[in-house]
Amino acid sequence: MDTGTSTSTSTGTERLPTTTALLRFATAGSVDDGKSTLVGRLLYDSKSVLADQLGAVEAASMRRGQETPDLALLTDGLRAERDQGITIDVAYRYFATPRRRFILADTPGHVQYTRNMVTGASTAELAVVLVDARNGVVEQTRRHAALAALLRVPHVVLAVNKMDLVDYAKSSFTGIAEEFTAYAASLGVRDITAIPISALAGDNVVTPSAHMDWYSGPTILEHLETVPVGDNPTTAPARLPVQYVIRPQTAEHLDYRGYAGRIASGVLRVGDEVTVQPSGLASTITGIDTLGESVATAWAPQSVTVLLADDLDISRGDVIAPALDAPTITQDVEATVCHLHDRPLTVGARVLLKHGTRTVNAIVKQLPYKVDLTQGLTRRDLPHELAVNDIGTVVLRTSQPLPLDAYADSRLTGSFILIDPASGTTLAAGMCHATTARSGASA
Template identity: 80%
Template structure:
């Protein structure tokens, strides 16, 4: 019998990094991703063969590695990225989920989608063009989404004769802008995605650069956080009542721990009701445990028989979030249908969905000018980012997005057809205020009585 660990066991023990690529049109995002997959030996033989055949049909001598991610027909025909392409790959040191996002202005919403769960964003810049408007836009989105790590990859260095001064000037400009809008950590790397310089292997053409390659940085950047550093949050997904002879009184609350640590004996509060109890048991895959932490899926048992259902939030009594019906948030509008004052929506927060009305649109953010505000825009169109004030039909236990990207985020949904309209990032919950007469009148129509 062998005592060594298998390759599968070693892989399961490695950490996971979710990251996204961004940048302006033709800066080389898809080529970088293709090069990263190819040089890290993460491309299957049949995939590479298909890319080689497609490249040969175009008269290209070398395989076009961008085709490894540009899977839509329109993407291949136009040579652009339209939708977010997700790819999974792994090295002996770490597992990765990569989101290759579009560069065009009209696809900013796709970049928001891809970066919303990322712990790192790679922003590409063409060394010939330097920092452009869309570069600043994507850096601003990363700042708004609280992405912990940002990498500036100055691409196509081969087209500027591997010039260190060119790289230094771009790095200085981007770093100054990113720091001014609140990007917490910036790493700059000169690369040539087409040739592979500093992507997986160090470049012999840029001996003046002594930092990590793209892959080396991805493998070593700190990911995740101490589960105990954040207050525990447990959105209830399902109530389990087997009612068997063996467990006649079993009542468990199933879900995934969004953040923090839960222990048997912890006093907890159920929101939005405010009912209190104590954790009497924690089941993980049918096994009783004393402690569980994010992002484990568990079943909680409480010492009291409370009225709890899907959508409720269980949190430690000492750190439970405040509930509010007045929500102020930064949002990115995702749909062609505009978002305007008075519009009725459904607000989905965690496992809970409630009715809401748009009360105000205080301002739109101009991402090209370092988060400059345009007051009272009237409505938000597709790809617009700004602030919204909502009034909900029921109290919500919202955290500030700055404190928790999971329990501080929400979606706005069209109640008529279920279309996702807007992605929101909550600010600090603020005290309930008296609704205006106009908002009250809007809320009384069609059963929206709140």
Template identity: 80%
Template sequence: MSTTHAVEGVVDAGATSLLRFATAGSVDDGKSTLVGRLLHDSKSVLADQLEAVERVSLGRGQEAPDLALLTDGLRAEREQGITIDVAYRYFATPRRRFILADTPGHVQYTRNMVTGASTAELAVVLVDARNGVVEQTRRHAAVAALLRVPHVVLAVNKMDLVDYAEPVFAAIAEEFTTYAASLGVPEITAIPISALAGDNVVSPSAHMDWYGGPTVLEHLETVPVVTDPSRDPGRFPVQYVIRPQTAEHPDYRGYAGQIASGVLRVGDAVTVLPSGRTSTIEAIDALGQAVDTAWAPQSVTVRLTDDLDISRGDLIAPTATAPAVSQDIEATICHVADRPLKVGDRVLLKHTTRTVKAIVKDIPSRLTLDDLSQHPAPGELVANDIGRIKVRTAEPLALDAYADSRRTGSFLLIDPADGTTLTAGMAGHAFAQAAAEAAQVDGDDEGWDF
């Protein structure tokens, strides 16, 4: 792939591209069976894995292999017949490589879906054709919108149990598409499938000749997910300062890390945040070679024309598009810990490579995913809750709005006592405008230690 194509135009979804996607749906909608069917029919299952599945299936008295066992790896999952943890699977076809997150369907595992979908470029939401769109379907659509997942596939499963009826599929597709579009989901593709029988998963179905769209795998292979990085502002979190102290390069000072977004070029005027000091990119080293241009997500070493006080956690950004720096952060979060999050809690906030002390200033509202209503001033957030919070940090941070950048607009709140992750946060109003019109409650700004 040439530098010119990677920077100046949209990158084609070719054989070397990577798609991260997640599955979601209600309990028993067939998520694990769909994933197993994808792996099996795309020839991505090793012989010993398939033999193990066949052996367990026969032990249960099943005549055919239970493909759901390819992802339900925990003993508790196998015994209960449900997905509990996020199961990651890696597979590839001649056209694309995939990282798949099979997420649980239970309400109490909403936090697991947030984990699996947080880095996904596509979400597959399953619906049982017999039940249609249910509350959990709407929850998953809301989470996908909240996390700004750019592509959503509605897989209407178990079409074999409704005689492959087109009107059933059409009604479900219309209801879901209307709802998801109202949340701001940019692209929705509906596909009728039977994961158990294999209809429209990898191969086209002979039972649904009325459907002329792609199979699930065909859509996964062709959906455009890689775009021109020059459209995004350059963001370079410093991970490590390199001072080799060698006779050949006695004055070498480089700042190493992974470009989070955008493009960096030699000669760019840049600002180092949060200090606000400015300089110019003198050189960029990639894989031991000097380059004129680098783009996300490359790992590089940047050298500047000035000797500045820069350390891990600082952010280097083009001066013209540098983000604002603040100690007051308002965000949407999903609470993932069993310990409740309360106003006044002292936490650590991790943003890219920077970790600072912080205090939870206010919890203005909690989101009810069933109907997208807001519960004002809940006082605390418990596991699986999604809500708005206000946080004040001990040191200023340079955060983008999550709607502008999923990478530099996200953060974690961590328990300083034991290092447990408490919440996953999205800076700014991460939800679509249609869902963000609910009441906001202003908190008290007094009494802060920072």
């Protein structure tokens, strides 16, 4: 597991990570803005394309009568995408440079594939929003900015593409950058960087452009390699969703009882007083095992096994958290959801709610309003239902209490999915609102 560089904490003995060598990012933009070409150029110019892949792209381009490789074919993997020249599904690509590793989600631009962008950007730490320099900020651009804000993506890059078609004019770039930055900032996007590019020609994608000497900022790749990502784990309360209870049936480990899982946030230390939610049982950490050895400290996103001083009734789905900073316990969940399924979500629907490693039955009690992404995050009138790609607020009642954080505080422990109990298909992705239920106490 890569933890990046590290720095000493106030104890002077333990060392915790402060940066990460892995960046998850997503691309978005209107149809024909050049997302797939940008991704292809990024892979091609960074020498991240295998020889056989490049050969297949060159052969396909020649069959179309193109003298140069169509770099968009490196990401448009579905036949329908290649035939129509658009992105439909989320295309994931993995590549690396000497400075950082990347997981890229190339998401569709059309409004009917909003759910695909939500899927691709839900785990992203950076979003690249493309704009055609000839068209400027359009409705779909505003929609993508609103989704980035809604999903709490920490960093947004505005890539003003096709600058070669406006004669690399500074005024064209400046006007678009100022309009988008003002709009995204009004939605709460914290960090916005605007870069003028030509994905087709390669200007400012990997190498600086010789045609835009008025621009002195980073290229796309340089910004991706240097943007600070990975929150300091000491700033968030610890959360360990239990995946498995380990009890070896051997004479050597007869009394061993460990609680295994991946730390979602924060830091766990031997000696910490913790509580198990939603039961509210309390204990103290006596040991932490990871990677075949015992350690005194572990942090997100490490996978660990925690040992406690007391033999408690703990099972999959429970959450181990600090006694003084435990998540809220509630059976009434209010959240913003993106509906992903073709069948509408209606009041009274019975669903399964999967939060972390716990899955419970739930019923839809209310659908208070829908969200209009084209007008920021404006609330609309009470809907009768949420259709596919709709985003709105839902109020759920669960069969069992859940330990929830607000999505604004934690993208991991503040999110969930709704599942059809009959077919097992995913219906919606949810982001919890702040709740007033009791914190750190059993419901």
